[in-house]
Each structure stands twice: as C-alpha cells, then as structure tokens.
Amino acid sequence: MNMPELDRRVVGLRCLVCGATYRLGEVEYVCPHHDDVGNLDVLYDYQALAEVLSPEMIAAQPDAGIARYAPLLPISRVDSLPPVPVGGTPMYHARRLGEYLGVPHLYLKDDGRNPSASLKDRASAIAVARARELGREVITGASTGNAAASLALLSAAVGMRAVIFVPESAPEAKLAQLLIHGAEVFAVRGSYDQAYDLCLEASRKFGWYNRNTGYNPFMTEGKKTVAYEICEQFTALTRLNLPAILGHRGDWVQASSDRWDAPDRIFVSVGDGCIIGGVGKGLQDLQRLGWISRTPRIMGVQAEGSAAIYNAWRAGSEQVTPVQPTTLADSISVSKPRDPLKALRAVRETSGSMVLVSDEEILEAMRILGRKAAVFAEPAAAAAFAGLLRALAEGTIDQEERIVVLLTGSGLKDVRAAIQATGGPHYIEPSLASLEQALGG
Numbered sequence: 163m164n165m166p167e168l169d170r171r172v173v174g175l176r177c178l179v180c181g182a183t184y185r186l187g188e189v190e191y192v193c194p195h196h197d198d199v200g201n202l203d204v205l206y207d208y209q210a211l212a213e214v215l216s217p218e219m220i221a222a223q224p225d226a227g228i229a230r231y232a233p234l235l236p237i238s239r240v241d242s243l244p245p246v247p248v249g250g251t252p253m254y255h256a257r258r259l260g261e262y263l264g265v266p267h268l269y270l271k272d273d274g275r276n277p278s279a280s281l282k283d284r285a286s287a288i289a290v291a292r293a294r295e296l297g298r299e300v301i302t303g304a305s306t307g308n309a310a311a312s313l314a315l316l317s318a319a320v321g322m323r324a325v326i327f328v329p330e331s332a333p334e335a336k337l338a339q340l341l342i343h344g345a346e347v348f349a350v351r352g353s354y355d356q357a358y359d360l361c362l363e364a365s366r367k368f369g370w371y372n373r374n375t376g377y378n379p380f381m382t383e384g385k386k387t388v389a390y391e392i393c394e395q396f397t398a399l400t401r402l403n404l405p406a407i408l409g410h411r412g413d414w415v416q417a418s419s420d421r422w423d424a425p426d427r428i429f430v431s432v433g434d435g436c437i438i439g440g441v442g443k444g445l446q447d448l449q450r451l452g453w454i455s456r457t458p459r460i461m462g463v464q465a466e467g468s469a470a471i472y473n474a475w476r477a478g479s480e481q482v483t484p485v486q487p488t489t490l491a492d493s494i495s496v497s498k499p500r501d502p503l504k505a506l507r508a509v510r511e512t513s514g515s516m517v518l519v520s521d522e523e524i525l526e527a528m529r530i531l532g533r534k535a536a537v538f539a540e541p542a543a544a545a546a547f548a549g550l551l552r553a554l555a556e557g558t559i560d561q562e563e564r565i566v567v568l569l570t571g572s573g574l575k576d577v578r579a580a581i582q583a584t585g586g587p588h589y590i591e592p593s594l595a596s597l598e599q600a601l602g603g
C-alpha cells in the first residue's frame with residue numbers, strides 16, 4: 163500500500179484545551195500549558211490521504227487487522243506494529259436478540275475477540291509501534307486491568323520490557339495475563355487514579371515510554387480503527403445480508419464501491435473516555451475522507467457508580483468533577499476521567515447522548531447477551547448493551563434504526579461477575595434420581 167512519509171500524513175498535534183498546535187515530535191504527550199490535562203488531537207492531511215487511499219484499496223488489503231488502515235495511523239512503517247492479529251474482530255447481525263427486543267437491525271461488534279481479549283489491544287499496538295520507531299526500550303502503563311494486560315501481551319510479541327501499574331483490586335484474570343506475558347507488575351495499594359499518577363511520575367523519572375490513556379495522544383488513533391471496522395463490516399453485512407462477518411471478508415462487495423455505509427447509532431461504554439473519543443475520531447476521519455456521507459450518533463454509557471463524564475454531559479459543561487467510583491464494572495470504574503474532552507465532544511458533535519445504567523442492569527445485560535446472542539461480555543462491555551436496553555425502555559430511540567453495540571472486552575476477564583449475574587449450577591448427587599428431582603423441581 164502507498165504509505166507517504168509520516169510527516170506528510172500527520173501534520174500536527176492540537177491541544178484540546180487551548181488549541182495550540184505542535185509539530186510531531188515537538189511534544190511527546192500532552193500540551194505543556196495545563197499540568198497533564200491538555201490532551202492532544204492528532205491532525206491529518208485528509209486531502210493528501212484521499213489522493214493516495216480509497217475504500218477499494220483498503221478492501222484489497224490482505225491483512226484483516228488494524229494494519230489494513232496503516233496510512234491512517236501515526237506510524238512510519240507497517241512492520242513496526244507487533245506481529246499479532248489486533249483488530250479484525252467479528253461483527254454480528256444479532257437477529258435473535260434483535261427479535262427479542264423488537265430492534266430488527268441490531269449489530270454487535272465483539273472486540274473481546276482481540277489477542278488479549280479487549281479493545282485496548284488497538285491502542286497498545288500503536289504504543290508499541292511508536293516506542294519501537296522512537297528507539298525506546300521500556301514501555302509503561304497504568305490501567306484498571308485491560309490496558310495493562312494488552313500492553314503486556316503486545317510488548318511480549320516484540321520482546322520489549324513492560325513495567326505496569328495496576329490497582330490492587332484488579333480482577334485475578336487480568337493480573338494473570340500480565341504475569342504470564344512477563345511484564346513487571348506493580349499492584350499499587352490504592353486506586354486506579356493513584357496507580358496512574360505513580361506511573362506518570364515513574365515514566366518521567368526513568369524515561370520510559372508512556373502508554374497511559376488520555377496522556378499519550380496516539381492511543382485514540384489506535385482505538386479509532388474500531389470505527390473504521392464498524393463501517394467497513396456494516397457495509398459488507400448489510401449489502402450481502404450476512405448474519406456475521408469476521409475480519410473483512412465480503413471484500414468483493416466493497417471492491418466495487420468507493421463508499422462505506424454507516425449505522426445510525428453506536429453504543430459505547432465510557433470510563434476514561436478514550437474509547438468513545440476514538441470512535442468519534444474514526445468516524446470523523448471517514449467523513450473527512452468522504453468515505454461515509456453521514457455520521458452515526460454516538461451513545462456514551464456510564465455506570466451509575468462512576469458517572470463523572472455523564473454528569474458533565476448532563477450539565478452541558480466540559481468541567482468534570484471527580485466521583486467516588488462504586489461500580490462492579492471495573493474497566494469503567496474511574497474517579498477522575500483522563501480523556502473527558504474527546505468523549506464529550508464525540509457525543510455532542512454527533513448529536514448523540516449519554517445514558518446511565520445500574521450494576522443490576524449490567525448483570526442483566528450480561529445474561530441477555532450470553533443467552534440471546536451467544537456473546538460472553540465482561541461487565542464494562544455489557545454496560546454498552548445495558549445502555550441500549552435503558553434507551554429502549556425510555557423510548558428515546560427509534561426501534562427501526564440500525565444500531566451497533568460495541569462490546570469492548572471478554573467475559574472471561576471477570577468470571578466472578580458472571581457467576582454473580584447467573585447464580586450457580588444445580589448441585590446434585592451422581593444418580594438419575596437426583597437429576598430427575600432437580601429437573602422436576
């Protein structure tokens with residue numbers, strides 16, 4: 163694929179707070195004027211990109227993962243990406259679930275099917291690629307669990323040293339992932355926010371490359387690939403009337419088309435706000451390239467027990483007040499969101515909206531997804547679907563709309579929550595009599 167030099171594609175970095183712009187390489191992470199909150203947006207030359215790139219060319223890419231969009235990523239070379247298949251996750255037309263809900267055009271994008279079983283791999287792949295291109299030898303991150311597990315796996319894929327900070331409350335499966343991939347793991351006796359701040363201090367002191375969400379501007383650029391996939395796969399699914407599509411097979415439909423279709427609405431769960439900001443960025447890229455003609459409404463879903471961004475959205479403000487998080491959905495349990503501006507703007511600029519869900523609704527959403535759609539989602543992922551249920555119950559969306567629910571992580575990440583959602587098995591004696599009694603009872 164024709165890949166112009168990086169500095170011809172990426173023309174700068176713009177501060178979301180003050181609008182100052184920087185050349186690539188002039189600042190590494192955030193705008194120096196606002197004490198770690200001046201997140202940067204990566205700016206592209208869309209005109210130059212549209213001249214060398216088209217949906218037909220993407221359709222002809224043999225790689226089903228994020229590498230198929232390489233010219234739209236802030237990396238110099240495709241082979242800087244770790245050699246594991248990140249992205250290209252399946253999207254389903256969830257017909258049985260849709261019938262149950264009276265929403266005939268319901269699609270699930272299952273990003274739990276990434277190498278480390280969450281969407282975070284899309285960002286970590288870019289972090290590792292950037293670190294390699296910059297010649298950095300150590301990479302670090304703080305995380306509620308999934309970003310860390312992802313960073314550990316992708317560092318292992320290229321033999322890079324990873325130093326990771328997690329709150330001591332991280333679920334066991336996520337800790338196990340970190341350890342098995344050989345990361346140096348520090349379980350901080352404190353909250354995610356404290357682990358995050360310690361990680362920032364350490365990376366400054368020791369010169370480690372920092373992957374932190376809402377700090378490293380390139381994480382949004384990795385996460386945005388999920389929006390590209392949603393539109394590319396949605397086009398193939400709807401034009402071919404397929405029930406499901408893995409990666410991007412269906413190329414022949416798209417090969418004859420210079421445009422993609424977009425759904426009407428995308429539901430996304432929100433913690434720090436980086437994923438939803440990435441979805442917004444990806445859609446904005448496609449619109450600026452002229453590959454989609456209208457942008458879906460982005461629906462942000464937060465847990466009632468961790469609603470800092472929702473509160474700011476409700477107040478019509480960009481001022482975010484920290485909360486004391488209490489939700490069981492650990493991946494969206496955040497006191498001080500690190501990427502609120504990208505999140506709030508993604509919702510507002512697409513005429514979307516935000517929804518709150520309780521932990522009970524999240525557990526119910528996990529059960530329904532498991533039973534009616536055969537997808538096992540972790541609580542933070544099921545929260546997005548719980549948001550759809552809530553919006554339907556409140557009658558705020560039209561049931562004929564074409565709706566995508568982004569499922570961000572696998573249920574195997576947190577089996578305790580799944581068991582809490584379902585109750586246990588039936589315990590019986592090893593006899594037919596005992597079985598019959600249980601069946602009858």
Ligand SMILES: *Cc1c(COP(=O)(O)O)cnc(C)c1O
Pocket residue numbers: 280281282308309375431432433434435436437438493494540542543570571572
């Ligand atoms: C990180 C994560 C989220 C939330 O993403 P933010 O960028 O923090 O808003 C949601 N679901 C899962 C499974 C995650 O790992």
Ligand SMILES: [Zn+2]
Pocket residue numbers: 177178179180181182193194195196200
């Ligand atoms: Zn600034």
